[in-house]
Amino acid sequence: MTATKTNPGNFFEDFTVGQVIEHATPRTITEGDRALYGALYPTRFAIPSSQAFAASVGLDPHPVEDLVAFHVAFGKTVPDVSLNAVANLGYAECRFHRPVTPGDTLRTSSEVIGLKQNSNGRTGVVYVRSTATNQRGEVALEWCRWVMVHKRDASAPAPETVLPELAPAVAAADLVVPEGLDFSSYDFAAAGEPHRFGDYEVGETIDHVDGVTLTDAEHMMATRLWQNTAKVHFNVEARPDGNRLVYGGHVISLARALSFNGLANAQLVAAINAGSHVAPAFAGDTVYAWSEVLDKAELGESVGALRLRLVATKSREEAASRTLRGEDGKYAPGVLLDLDLWALIPR
Amino acid sequence: MTATKTNPGNFFEDFTVGQVIEHATPRTITEGDRALYGALYPTRFAIPSSQAFAASVGLDPHPVEDLVAFHVAFGKTVPDVSLNAVANLGYAECRFHRPVTPGDTLRTSSEVIGLKQNSNGRTGVVYVRSTATNQRGEVALEWCRWVMVHKRDASAPAPETVLPELAPAVAAADLVVPEGLDFSSYDFAAAGEPHRFGDYEVGETIDHVDGVTLTDAEHMMATRLWQNTAKVHFNVEARPDGNRLVYGGHVISLARALSFNGLANAQLVAAINAGSHVAPAFAGDTVYAWSEVLDKAELGESVGALRLRLVATKSREEAASRTLRGEDGKYAPGVLLDLDLWALIPR
Amino acid sequence: MTATKTNPGNFFEDFTVGQVIEHATPRTITEGDRALYGALYPTRFAIPSSQAFAASVGLDPHPVEDLVAFHVAFGKTVPDVSLNAVANLGYAECRFHRPVTPGDTLRTSSEVIGLKQNSNGRTGVVYVRSTATNQRGEVALEWCRWVMVHKRDASAPAPETVLPELAPAVAAADLVVPEGLDFSSYDFAAAGEPHRFGDYEVGETIDHVDGVTLTDAEHMMATRLWQNTAKVHFNVEARPDGNRLVYGGHVISLARALSFNGLANAQLVAAINAGSHVAPAFAGDTVYAWSEVLDKAELGESVGALRLRLVATKSREEAASRTLRGEDGKYAPGVLLDLDLWALIPR
Structure with a gap:
């Protein structure tokens, strides 16, 4: 009974091409995130540092660092996509669509766009396109990544290999x-x-x-x-x-x-x-x-x-x-x- | 003169049953507390994580974790109750009355509800009921705890033993x-x-x-x-x-x-x-x-x-x-x- | 080409008396700064701790610790004044003109008010008066400090010695x-x-x-x-x-x-x-x-x-x-x- 309540993460055979995963725990960005980002990284870029500077280049309300949005949106995908990952292999086609500002709540969903079992039969590569949206349903950012994931059962049959076309x-x-x-x-x-x-x-x-x-x-x-x-x-x-x-x-x-x-x-x-x-x-x-x-x-x-x-x-x-x-x-x-x-x- | 300015904390013989202590340094909760709580603990509960989720279950404005309120309210009692504590022995009857949201200012007061000197004569147990209220005077949470506290003077007479009735x-x-x-x-x-x-x-x-x-x-x-x-x-x-x-x-x-x-x-x-x-x-x-x-x-x-x-x-x-x-x-x-x-x- | 893009900091011979330096990266103070300050230092002063207390003594909106403003304003001067400093020698005439509250954006400028080459010919002392202003152009604080700074070239001629008169x-x-x-x-x-x-x-x-x-x-x-x-x-x-x-x-x-x-x-x-x-x-x-x-x-x-x-x-x-x-x-x-x-x- 216990084992059914906790999240074991997904294994390679749990993914199918075309599958869409709505990731959990939407997260509201706050001024606390801005401050912590500034305490953890030696950032000084004037736009996220200064509300007045940001407004002077047309960005009002005051956006946080783009990477705050990236990390929050990315973090949502970990429990479903990469909890059993051997390695995070790559990123592609990540685009930031609009600045994220305190008060915005981000959700992320991912579509499986490729699968390839490795020749050892014990792992495979999963390709996903993830999209983070704000509380108004607007896209904040999107990206593709591919990860090597363990199989639960090495004897499970390999899925058909699908390799997405990703822009260099x-x-x-x-x-x-x-x-x-x-x-x-x-x-x-x-x-x-x-x-x-x-x-x-x-x-x-x-x-x-x-x-x-x-x-x-x-x-x-x-x-x-x-x-x-x-x-x-x-x-x-x-x-x-x-x-x-x-x-x-x-x-x-x-x-x-x-x-x-x-x-x-x-x-x-x-x-x-x-x-x-x-x-x-x-x-x-x-x-x-x-x-x-x-x-x-x-x-x-x-x-x-x-x-x-x-x-x-x-x-x-x-x-x-x-x-x-x-x-x-x-x-x-x-x-x-x-x-x-x-x-x-x-x- | 110096000794009179700093807080030596209370010793066992400083407490009397029925005494009410208004603890110092009211504290305003902010979005910074939410962010730090999320940096220090791997919390992902959707209500404190997401303003939109909280609003969808009827909680608006956006509450912080209940334990943020508990720790802040509890912290106020330390200089008066447990600065000379040997050990924090137990908690009982802690109830959360209303969510705490950024902008709320918490104060805590404690009533001494029990005393029992230990047989060694050097320490005793103090029971307090503490209540934290917000800036509108509404109760946010209350709890009882009991701590073992040093006596200042082992030869001081033991107070009458009073043991509060606390619900299991x-x-x-x-x-x-x-x-x-x-x-x-x-x-x-x-x-x-x-x-x-x-x-x-x-x-x-x-x-x-x-x-x-x-x-x-x-x-x-x-x-x-x-x-x-x-x-x-x-x-x-x-x-x-x-x-x-x-x-x-x-x-x-x-x-x-x-x-x-x-x-x-x-x-x-x-x-x-x-x-x-x-x-x-x-x-x-x-x-x-x-x-x-x-x-x-x-x-x-x-x-x-x-x-x-x-x-x-x-x-x-x-x-x-x-x-x-x-x-x-x-x-x-x-x-x-x-x-x-x-x-x-x-x- | 590379060397011209990064900031090597100023050396002793780059400073002249009367020179005014507008320091970069204005910075907006937030509630996140207040929370982090409280996490990093065991502060309990009631005014910065409690919005309600601050309002009760006439300070509304809620100021952050004065030293938050000092550190932010001071930090701005480091890349220009003390990146090549041997030592921070002293402070004088620091005055806080008005409380800083979340939402305020601070900028700092410094005027060189004194110079004295050391007898070793390799270093000198630079005296600056720095002023931090908010987004309304009001002075938030000002201070003088003097630092010992390396010369880029020990053979460069010594400037005329100018020692500012600073109040004890x-x-x-x-x-x-x-x-x-x-x-x-x-x-x-x-x-x-x-x-x-x-x-x-x-x-x-x-x-x-x-x-x-x-x-x-x-x-x-x-x-x-x-x-x-x-x-x-x-x-x-x-x-x-x-x-x-x-x-x-x-x-x-x-x-x-x-x-x-x-x-x-x-x-x-x-x-x-x-x-x-x-x-x-x-x-x-x-x-x-x-x-x-x-x-x-x-x-x-x-x-x-x-x-x-x-x-x-x-x-x-x-x-x-x-x-x-x-x-x-x-x-x-x-x-x-x-x-x-x-x-x-x-x-």
Whole structure:
């Protein structure tokens, strides 16, 4: 009787292509989330930092960081999609449709868009497209991700393989500029750096210089805030090495916050094109970040977009040298995260 | 002169039966408390999580977790009641009268309802009934507790022993259903589990599965948030073993949050019937929880109540086996908390 | 190209007397800041704790702790003034002009008011007067500080030495009583102590008794909350000893919060006259505090001011003995902070 009451999570054979999962525990965003985000990450982007600055670029009420919305929306999917995950394999086609502001309540639903059993017969890859909506039913953000999930029963038959077609990157034409956003009277002094759209060149790399040493208390608080329930983040008995694995999203937020130093005007995340959690991070590791400009696009009179590779490393040298891969094509030692995103910046 | 300015706390001989203490530092609850509670405990109950969900069951404005109110109200009593406590011995007759929402300011007063000097002559037990009221003078919650307190002077005469009559449990008829609460259009999918009142049977036990490893930073932040000033929680020099003792309420909140997995619809705490902090907890301990259904009551058309034993352990085996006591009748090793509460759940 | 995008901070030769720096990243204060402040420091002052109490003394809307405003305003100056600082040498003439309430957005600007190259030719002292204003352009607070800063190039010529005239203490006549503040119906029971202005004597000292052991997670969260970017607080690789240096302001807030026990009615900080961070603090240190009444002033019918020396120590004995300096005139071992401030208290 007991076993039926608790959530064992879904196993590979529980997923079918076309299935739609309405994830539980809608969550209201508050000013408390903004403050905690600022306590946990060294973020200084002027829009989420200042109500007055946000209003001056047409964003009123005052949006929280885009990644707050991402983490909250993502966290909803964990109990249903990745509680039995071996690994979070990738992201694609993540688009932010509208800013999230305190008082908004987010819900997430996911559609299974692909399945592929692994040749070992014990695991499979599940592809889902998730959509987070606010209390008015408007889409706040959507994304695809794929995870490797355990089978409950290795002898269960393999489903037909369905691989979704996913764009290698969100096309610039598909990026959403938030309604009302107008950078024409943007205050560069208040924002912290003078560099605008035209100052960045494709191929340019930026060492974000600063590093942050991780603690267990901080990554657990962050991960709980997003109602992410994956055991490995909280319980030293859940992993053979006795370490608490840092939630990959914690490293994303840390790297994004560090990128302020050199990309202070890349104010809003418009899309995440792809992402790999290359290596695990643990308390005691010191995280650095660097960026590469991959592409540029003009989205309006005052708004441009930079496509950026954002790399987190746990070595100062790796960040300073901006080495992504070794000569063998593999990720260089020390690389933690390789994230590909579009950010909006004043022209 | 100095000694007169700081608060030495009350000793056993400072209490008299019938005495009423107005505790200091009223405290306004905010959305920041909700966010911090969610960062410190893995709570996902849909009512405190979502303003929209709460409104859909008739609770508007958006209440915080009942235990936020409990901890804040309880914290007020510490400087006057338990600063010189040897041990917090028990709770009884705790009832939640109305939800607390951001903007509410809580004050607490306590009446001494019992006294009993211990045979050693150096300590005694003080029984108090505490009542927390909001800024409109409405009762938010009330509870009794008894603590063992040092005497200032062992030679002081013993007071007459007065033992209050305390109910072994709050009678179902005395439970307060919050005004407006209506579970008739309750969204079980959004809440996270399908189990309703009728799905639980008296005697049933539930292993809540997940565990959380404690850190000092987190329990200190929680305890401070409630303005609980007991030295042993904050100062490594306050205990011979050099550990910071985790506030018992931290374990209560952790266990309650873990109980979501299996009791997701036991949304509101209506009463705490009894509670024992069986063993101390420290940073590095991993806390698990299990529950037993002790009783059931129908409170209205759409609302039922489950009387639950909520047990926290620092051993996975203890939680998995749901062993409360050994053959000798003593608490099993690894048991941290034995709490008896009523929770409201949709019928 | 990279080097031009990130902020290297200013070096000694980048400053000129009369230069005005508009610091970046305006920051909106929220209820989340209040909650986090209460989680990070054991504060119980009734005005910031309770909206109802604050309103009862004429402060409506509900102000946050004065030190929240100080830390946020101060943090803005770090990237421009002290990123390359060797040491934060002193404070003077800090005055709080009006309470800061949630919704206020603070900006800070600084004027260079003094310069003096050190005889070693490698460093110099920069004096700045900083002013924080709210979204209505009203001054919230102002202060002077001086820091020792590295030269970029030791061979650069020394500037003309200019030493500002700074008051040894803010004159009582220059203290600002917040508009509307009226202590005439002050509720001493709610505030936690009966001691009013007339109960304190110049020369009196108060041992605040309690101690708090520091953790890395807590001081990093606090320091990030104020958007203070100094590397030494966050990165174990930034110091040869592998420790994260606790932000001096963290010790100030801790000592101020501990001072509640004996100075509960010293509700508002009106000025900081001077301050020395005497020794570094690290995780594991246990911080205690004591105060000395240096001066008193009557500011109005119901409002008095106490000039207080607030001393933080990392030894219980130092706090209990209230020894500031040894016979050699040097600070006693264990002293962390020597702060001179004015606080407002009911007459």
